[in-house]
Amino acid sequence: xxxxxxxxxxxxxxxxxxxxxxxxxxxxxxxxxxxxxxxxxxxxxxxxxxxxxxxxxxxxxxxxxxxxxxxxxxxxxxxxxxxxxxxxxxxxxxxxxxxxxxxxxxxxxxxxxxxxxxxxxxxxxxxxxxxxxxxx
Amino acid sequence: xxxxxxxxxxxxxxxxxxxxxxxxxxxxxxxxxxxxxxxxxxxxxxxxxxxxxxxxxxxxxxxxxxxxxxxxxxxxxxxxxxxxxxxxxxxxxxxxxxxxxxxxxxxxxxxxxxxxxxxxxxxxxxxxxxxxxxxxxxxxxxxxxxxxxxxxxxxxxxxxxxxxxxx
Numbered sequence: 038x039x040x041x042x043x044x045x046x047x048x049x050x051x052x053x054x055x056x057x058x059x060x061x062x063x064x065x066x067x068x069x070x071x072x073x074x075x076x077x078x079x080x081x082x083x084x085x086x087x088x089x090x091x092x093x094x095x096x097x098x099x100x101x102x103x104x105x106x107x108x109x110x111x112x113x114x115x116x117x118x119x120x121x122x123x124x125x126x127x128x129x130x131x132x133x134x135x136x137x138x139x140x141x142x143x144x145x146x147x148x149x150x151x152x153x154x155x156x157x158x159x160x161x162x163x164x165x166x167x168x169x170x171x172x173x
Numbered sequence: 174x175x176x177x178x179x180x181x182x183x184x185x186x187x188x189x190x191x192x193x194x195x196x197x198x199x200x201x202x203x204x205x206x207x208x209x210x211x212x213x214x215x216x217x218x219x220x221x222x223x224x225x226x227x228x229x230x231x232x233x234x235x236x237x238x239x240x241x242x243x244x245x246x247x248x249x250x251x252x253x254x255x256x257x258x259x260x261x262x263x264x265x266x267x268x269x270x271x272x273x274x275x276x277x278x279x280x281x282x283x284x285x286x287x288x289x290x291x292x293x294x295x296x297x298x299x300x301x302x303x304x305x306x307x308x309x310x311x312x313x314x315x316x317x318x319x320x321x322x323x324x325x326x327x328x329x330x331x332x333x334x335x336x337x338x339x340x
Contacts, residue, residue, distance in 0.1 A: 045285065046263040047256060048246055055247075091266070093285050118270020118283075139267050140192035 041083035043074040045092040071095025090117035105132035112157040185271030194244040201308040212293045217265030220284035227322030237314030262286035
């Protein structure tokens with residue numbers, strides 16, 4: 038599975054990469070801000086994105102809104118220090134599928150990744166079933 | 174400075190250090206930093222804006238910072254390397270972000286972190302805002318949180334006040 042990791046902190050990217058590796062995900066591309074992610078994502082075609090909020094050049098919320106204009110399906114998890122309820126709502130409205138507040142334990146991040154992928158899989162299967170022609 | 178601006182930082186640093194590093198924090202008595210106050214070797218700085226304005230600094234000695242970064246990153250980085258500065262920046266980011274979420278009824282934004290390195294450096298702050306130092310003892314050494322913020326909400330004008338009946 039191709040995963041795009043968007044965070045301006047290399048330390049946080051390393052911590053998240055270690056969790057992803059424990060889950061068996063090693064096809065991980067890193068981006069250091071929203072602009073970098075926008076330049077890398079189209080060619081990489083990520084199947085999951087972990088996105089920080091506060092970053093230089095382009096913040097995570099702007100990136101998610103921009104990406105969602107043409108990509109409705111890619112599951113996105115916001116991983117951020119922004120913990121206020123209003124911020125979570127803002128992120129969900131922008132198109133984020135799940136939310137992790139820093140600091141987090143490896144177990145919590147694993148859990149959120151797994152539930153996000155599971156939900157995305159269920160949604161994709163439902164969409165495929167809905168578009169398939171009815172059996173005779 | 175009101176305690177409502179201090180308690181969130183105490184709660185936040187305890188949460189960040191225990192969650193990310195399993196490192197317990199013992200908070201000592203906060204005090205107002207004198208004008209010629211203590212300097213440090215490593216400072217992670219975050220600016221706050223919105224309903225609350227000012228800055229928050231995590232300050233360490235070189236040794237303490239190196240010990241904490243080693244725990245946080247799972248490997249040792251020398252002070253002055255880019256990875257070391259990145260880790261310090263992320264720690265102050267998490268502590269400040271966690272604290273601002275605990276400010277009741279205040280909408281606050283935080284800046285991207287900056288890190289200053291240099292033995293016994295001194296940071297110049299806004300002169301109209303006192304700096305409260307919260308000393309935090311850990312097994313890695315003492316970490317000081319320096320909180321220099323003030324309420325920046327616009328006071329209600331008489332025109333905003335509800336009308337009252339005149340006798």
